[in-house]
Amino acid sequence: MPHTLLLAEDDRAIRQALQRALTLEGYDVTAVDDGVQALAQGHLLCPDVLVLDVMMPGIDGLQVCRVLRAEGDRTPILMLTARVETADRIAGLDAGADDYVAKPFDVEEVFARLRALLRRADHRPDGEASAGNPLVVADLRIDGRARRAWRGERELELTRTEFDLLELLARNSGIVLDHPTIYDRIWGYDFGLGSKNLAVYVGYLRRKLDTPDTPALIHTVRGVGYVLREA
Structure with missing residues (x-):
């Protein structure tokens, strides 16, 4: 069909x-x-x-x-x-x-x-996101089955793509993921070297994750990609 x-x-x-x-x-x-x-x-x-x-x-x-x-x-x-x-x-x-x-x-x-x-x-809800126990990194908690995430006691309002990106980074906590890997895992193709699409999503995800009282979790590795880790 x-x-x-x-x-x-x-x-x-x-x-x-x-x-x-x-x-x-x-x-x-x-x-x-x-x-x-x-x-x-x-x-x-x-x-x-x-x-x-x-x-x-x-x-x-x-x-x-x-x-x-x-x-x-x-x-x-x-x-x-x-x-x-x-x-x-x-x-x-x-x-x-x-x-x-x-x-x-x-x-x-x-x-x-x-x-x-x-x-x-x-691929939802039977894919990678729905398997196992909730992910926990520092004060970030992600429930893949329910597709919900919290920073401390605050629940994050995430779009589908934002949730997928956050979960990918959390599942690889401490590991630097390069741009091609993220594009392939989240979008299924590479946007091209001139695209700012990933940076836009990461920037907006940071705005939802971080507050003046909480340390940043998503870090930029210049010329390579991004990593989610405790401060």
Whole structure:
């Protein structure tokens, strides 16, 4: 059975071209042109994955994400955005998106990111994250079965990608993971040497983990990657 995909994009040319390309790639695509329809069709169709434009009339893509996540909907969401500043990317992650592609985009990159999101969704909850006892590093505790994490007594509100990244680093506590390894384990492919995608996710994860009263857990090893360890 083909994966069902809901596409919400208000630019007619982009919507039609992307719908055609995704259909040829084997997806069962439903396309709409605003956020109101995206929410309605999302509730009706229960798609395997959503592709949402950020800027849409009525309800924008960020608000669609917030509503779905507030309802407990964990469907993977890929955002399409013309905004490339770090703050705009962070806004998408904070709203509940799992990944994003900046316009103008290469359709092959969209395909790759969708494959990675679907692989990760298909592998839950029976994959590595659900095995064994909760992970504990310093005052960080991660429950893979429930997909919940705490720093001390404070529960962390994490997106799917943030949780996967934090868990990967915690399972390899004290070990420096290089960029290609992290890209392969979290996204299933390499974004390329010029990508800042990983740095954005790490930065936002740090903002959720650290407070002025707690030591940093995720450390940058310049030119190599990242490591999670006690201070």
